[in-house]
Structures are given as C-alpha cells and as structure tokens.
Amino acid sequence: xxxxxxxxxxxxxxxxxxxxxxxxxxxxxxxxxxxxxxxxxxxxxxxxxxxxxxxxxxxxxxxxxxxxxxxxxxxxxxxxxxxxxxxxxxxxxxxxxxxxxxxxxxxxxxxxxxxxxxxxxxxxxxxxxxxxxxxxxxxxxxxxxxxxxxxxxxxxxxxxxxxxxxxxxxxxxxxxxxxxxxxxxxxxxxxxxxxxxxxxxxxxxxxxxxxxxxxxxxxxxxxxxxxxxxxxxxxxxxxxxxxxxxxxxxxxxxxxxxxxx
Amino acid sequence: xxxxxxxxxxxxxxxxxxxxxxxxxxxxxxxxxxxxxxxxxxxxxxxxxxxxxxxxxxxxxxxxxxxxxxxxxxxxxxxxxxxxxxxxxxxxxxxxxxxxxxxxxxxxxxxxxxxxxxxxxxxxxxxxxxxxxxxxxxxxxxxxxxxxxxxxxxxxxxxxxxxxxxxxxxxxxxxxxxxxxxxxxxxxxxxxxxxxxxxxxxxxxxxxxxxxxxxxxxxxxxxxxxxxxxxxxxxxxxxxxxxxxxxxxxxxxxxxxxxxxxxxxxxxxxxxxxxxxxxxx
Ligand SMILES: Nc1ncnc2c1ncn2[C@@H]1O[C@H](COP(=O)(O)OP(=O)(O)OP(=O)(O)O)[C@@H](O)[C@H]1O
Ligand SMILES: [Mg+2]
Numbered sequence: 001x002x003x004x005x006x007x008x009x010x011x012x013x014x015x016x017x018x019x020x021x022x023x024x025x026x027x028x029x030x031x032x033x034x035x036x037x038x039x040x041x042x043x044x045x046x047x048x049x050x051x052x053x054x055x056x057x058x059x060x061x062x063x064x065x066x067x068x069x070x071x072x073x074x075x076x077x078x079x080x081x082x083x084x085x086x087x088x089x090x091x092x093x094x095x096x097x098x099x100x101x102x103x104x105x106x107x108x109x110x111x112x113x114x115x116x117x118x119x120x121x122x123x124x125x126x127x128x129x130x131x132x133x134x135x136x137x138x139x140x141x142x143x144x145x146x147x148x149x150x151x152x153x154x155x156x157x158x159x160x161x162x163x164x165x166x167x168x169x170x171x172x173x174x175x176x177x178x179x180x181x182x183x184x185x186x187x188x189x190x191x192x193x194x195x196x197x198x199x200x201x202x203x204x205x206x207x208x209x210x211x212x213x214x215x216x217x218x219x220x221x222x223x224x225x226x227x228x229x230x231x232x233x234x235x236x237x238x239x240x241x242x243x244x245x246x247x248x249x250x251x252x253x254x255x256x257x258x259x260x261x
Numbered sequence: 262x263x264x265x266x267x268x269x270x271x272x273x274x275x276x277x278x279x280x281x282x283x284x285x286x287x288x289x290x291x292x293x294x295x296x297x298x299x300x301x302x303x304x305x306x307x308x309x310x311x312x313x314x315x316x317x318x319x320x321x322x323x324x325x326x327x328x329x330x331x332x333x334x335x336x337x338x339x340x341x342x343x344x345x346x347x348x349x350x351x352x353x354x355x356x357x358x359x360x361x362x363x364x365x366x367x368x369x370x371x372x373x374x375x376x377x378x379x380x381x382x383x384x385x386x387x388x389x390x391x392x393x394x395x396x397x398x399x400x401x402x403x404x405x406x407x408x409x410x411x412x413x414x415x416x417x418x419x420x421x422x423x424x425x426x427x428x429x430x431x432x433x434x435x436x437x438x439x440x441x442x443x444x445x446x447x448x449x450x451x452x453x454x455x456x457x458x459x460x461x462x463x464x465x466x467x468x469x470x471x472x473x474x475x476x477x478x479x480x481x482x483x484x485x486x487x488x489x490x491x492x493x494x495x496x497x498x499x500x501x502x503x504x505x506x507x508x509x510x511x512x513x514x515x516x517x518x519x520x521x522x523x524x525x526x527x528x529x530x531x532x533x534x535x536x537x538x539x540x541x542x
C-alpha cells in the first residue's frame with residue numbers, strides 16, 4: 001500500500017496522478033503534474049488565472065478530452081486503476097462534478113433534477129426509492145428545508161445559491177466517490193458562499209472533495225490540503241496549514257501575499 | 262414663437278411619414294385578407310367543409326375532399342421531414358464543424374431558395390415514375406423535401422444556443438453522448454424546434470406547384486396515400502382558371518380556408534417563440 005500514501009503517511013490516497021500532461025491543440029496546459037489526493041479530505045487547487053486549475057480537475061473525470069483539440073498523457077490512478085484506460089462514461093459515474101455557474105436542467109423539476117443521474121441513464125427507480133434518494137441528497141446539500149414544498153417546480157425558479165446547492169444534490173444523488181468543484185461559489189453572494197462552505201466541510205465525511213478556488217481565505221477555511229499551480233506546473237502541495245504558514249516556494253509565497261492572481 | 266410652431270409641425274410631419282412607411286408592408290397583407298374574406302365568406306357553410314364538389318353548372322357542393330387531402334399531405338410530409346430534419350439539425354450543431362458540415366449547410370440553404378415546382382419534378386422522377394401513377398405519397402415527398410431545410414436550419418440554430426454547461430452537466434453524470442442529446446439537448450430546445458416545424462408547415466400548406474404532377478388532384482374522397490388526392494391549393498388553381506362562375510366563387514372560399522390555416526400556423530409559431538423568449542432559454 002506504500003504507493004497510495006500521501007505526503008502525510010497516515011492518509012490514504014484515492015487518486016494518484018503520475019506525470020500528467022494535458023494539451024489544447026498540442027499546447028500544454030498541464031505540465032508533468034504528479035500528486036496524490038487523500039481520501040475523504042478536502043483538497044484545494046489554487047493558483048493565478050490561466051494556470052490550469054480547471055484543466056486539471058477536468059482531467060480527473062475525463063471531461064477535458066471532450067474539448068475539441070484537447071489531449072492528455074500520463075496516468076491517473078483511481079484506487080490503483082488507471083482511469084485513462086477505463087470507459088470515460090463509467091469514470092464519470094464515480095466522480096461527480098459541480099461547475100462554476102449553477103447549471104440545473106431547465107426542463108426538469110427540482111425533484112427530477114436531483115435524480116437526473118438515474119433518469120438520464122434510464123435507470124428505473126421505485127417511487128419510494130426515488131423519494132428517499134431525493135430527500136437524502138437534498139438534506140446533504142442543505143436545501144431540503146427550503147424546497148420540500150416545491151419539489152415539482154422548475155429548478156430554474158430557485159435563486160443562484162439554491163441552484164448551486166441543487167447541482168450539488170444532483171451530483172451527490174448518484175453516490176460518487178469523489179466530488180470535483182470548479183470555483184463553486186464564485187458566482188454567489190457571501191451568504192450563499194458561507195452556506196456552501198459549511199456544506200463542503202460537512203460532506204467530507206462521506207466523499208473526497210477536490211475544489212478549485214481563487215479565494216485564499218476560502219481555501220484556508222475549508223481545505224485540508226492545498227495544491228498550488230503556476231503556469232501549468234504543480235509548484236507545491238501539502239497540508240493547507242503548512243502551505244499557508246511556511247510556503248517552500250517563493251511563487252507560492254508571492255501568490256499568498258496577493259502579488260499576482 | 263413662429264419658429265417653434267414650425268419646428269413642431271416639422272416634427273409631426275416626419276412622424277407621420279415614418280408611420281405611413283411602416284404601414285407599407287402590412288397594407289398588402291390586409292388587402293389580401295380583406296379581399297379573401299369579402300369574396301370567400303359567401304361560400305363558407307357546413308356543406309362547403311364536408312361535401313364533395315358538384316359538377317360544373319350545378320349549385321353548391323364543397324371542398325371536403327381537398328381539406329382532407331391537404332391535412333393528409335401535411336401530416337405525411339411531416340412524418341417524413343420531421344425526424345430526418347431534426348436528426349440532420351442535431352448532426353450539424355453537434356458534430357459538423359468542418360467542411361462536410363459546411364457543405365450540408367449550403368445544400369440546405371440552396372434547397373430553401375429552390376423554386377417549388379422543382380420539388381414536384383424531383384418527386385415525379387423519384388416516386389410517380391417508378392410507381393406508374395400519381396399519389397398522395399409522391400405529393401408528400403415533394404412537400405417533405407421543401408420542409409427539410411427550414412427544419413434543419415432552425416433545429417441547428419436552436420441547439421447551438423443551448424449552453425455548453427448543460428451538455429457538460431449531463432456528461433459529468435456519466436450519461437453518454439447520445440442519451441445527452443436525446444434527453445437533455447433536444448428537450449431543452451423542443452419549443453424552438455416545434456416553432457420551426459410549424460413555420461415549415463405554414464410554408465408548404467399553400468403550395469400548388471409541387472402537387473401538380475404528384476398528388477395531382479381527385480374529385481372524390483380518398484384516404485389511400487397511394488392514390489391521387491385533392492388539395493386546397495389545387496382546388497383554388499383549378500377553380501380560379503375555370504369559366505364557371507360558381508367554381509370561381511368557390512375558389513375564393515377555398516382560398517379563405519387555406520389562408521386561415523396558414524395564419525393559424527404562423528400565429529401559433531409566433532406564440533410559441535414568444536413563450537420560449539419569456540422563459541429565457
Ligand atoms: N478550450 C480551450 N482551448 C484552448 N486553450 C484553452 C482552452 N481552455 C483553456 N485553455 C488554456 O489553457 C490554460 C489553462 O486554462 P484553465 O482554464 O485550466 O485555467 P484556470 O486556472 O482554470 O484559470 P481561471 O482561474 O481563470 O479559471 C490557459 O492558458 C488557457 O488559455
Ligand atoms: Mg478555471
């Protein structure tokens with residue numbers, strides 16, 4: 001099991017990325033990144049704009065390769081199995097994603113949005129089972145109390161923050177092992193942001209979270225580990241408290257001081 | 262004081278000029294509507310809708326067979342054109358970014374500008390000649406080819422407007438590409454696609470030329486798609502150039518029914534489009 005340990009030997013890694021390169025039209029956006037993402041922890045991906053954060057997490061669920069002209073090289077082991085050699089559709093069922101802008105399905109009700117992962121796959125659920133999954137996912141996403149009386153209204157009638165939590169519920173309903181979040185609060189007001197941060201910390205009991213964030217304070221509040229990217233390279237990775245207090249690389253230090261970003 | 266009055270007057274004049282110019286395009290429409298209603302309304306009765314035509318010289322009779330025929334042609338043309346048109350539009354918006362897609366797009370645009378009688382000739386060559394006789398089916402083939410470009414291009418444009426993030430939301434749930442298109446993309450654009458279908462129907466319902474040597478016309482009831490069938494525009498054409506006063510009167514009646522049908526289709530398309538705009542998608 002030595003291969004699956006992280007910097008901190010007590011933690012097990014769920015993802016192990018080895019020498020990952022990702023390209024857009026032959027131009028590298030991720031350069032030889034290797035890191036181990038610990039299980040049931042929150043890992044923050046930070047770095048200045050354009051450094052490849054989005055590209056990196058889109059590699060983890062193989063969404064990257066859907067961009068025209070994009071390609072990928074290296075290994076990404078999910079529990080010792082290389083996901084780059086698996087069927088991408090199956091990979092995505094294990095790894096959920098929440099996007100920067102809330103994107104509920106506009107033709108579906110709140111209820112149907114939550115079980116979209118089943119409906120769209122053509123999985124038939126019994127009525128009670130569907131009800132149970134919907135309630136459980138909405139409770140986990142801290143949205144249940146606000147929507148329990150309007151489950152059959154369109155998801156797009158909700159506020160931005162509520163829509164984002166609906167998208168979190170949709171991702172959680174299919175019970176993923178990992179939840180990827182790409183700046184999930186950047187389009188939201190401070191109150192909704194606080195709510196979602198609280199929720200993220202709560203969620204790590206059941207799922208591994210990888211979160212891209214621009215907000216240094218947010219990473220400090222929620223993340224157990226932080227990875228710092230710069231121009232497509234992984235500059236530094238370690239427990240958030242260490243990275244924030246004693247950064248080893250001068251570029252990390254400058255970023256934390258707000259010199260660029 | 263006088264200058265002010267003069268300026269105000271000039272202002273008024275300009276306003277009226279613009280108003281009159283703006284009314285120009287609507288004038289012919291109202292003239293047509295008014296004419297058709299005035300001349301056609303006297304023919305309209307229950308009998309007109311449900312009876313067969315009478316031979317020349319006899320009073321009365323109706324265009325029931327032509328109404329049935331027109332509906333039959335529209336329905337079967339839609340059955341042919343809608344699935345193909347939607348699939349083609351999906352293909353163009355989802356896959357075809359390169360040269361082949363561009364070729365398909367140009368083909369659709371050229372098809373849209375082709376004189377309608379050409380579609381009649383095509384259907385004559387493809388269907389009437391091999392079958393050996395005229396038929397409703399050959400007419401609907403001609404009309405379907407006319408509908409295709411409208412459906413293809415409107416479907417493509419609507420689907421292109423659907424944000425990428427919605428597609429990714431579905432793909433990220435582990436839904437494969439085809440199911441995503443079928444269950445997320447098409448339903449999201451459905452209102453817009455339907456608008457395109459209604460507009461294409463409105464376009465073909467009034468066509469005479471493609472039917473002249475395909476559906477051909479038929480003075481009797483016909484519900485068999487493999488036999489010639491009457492259609493409202495064919496009736497208008499035949500009756501209007503006939504020497505019989507009663508037939509000419511009925512040509513106006515048939516025009517009124519046809520205009521009404523097309524108007525209803527156009528207005529429903531409008532309403533749908535407005536609803537779509539209101540929902541912001
Ligand atoms: N679709 C694309 N086609 C070509 N190049 C792209 C594409 N998307 C991103 N890139 C390039 O890849 C690099 C990394 O982009 P990426 O979106 O991963 O950055 P990011 O760290 O998420 O930035 P931000 O903080 O602004 O979201 C950038 O230089 C960008 O120009
Ligand atoms: Mg980004």
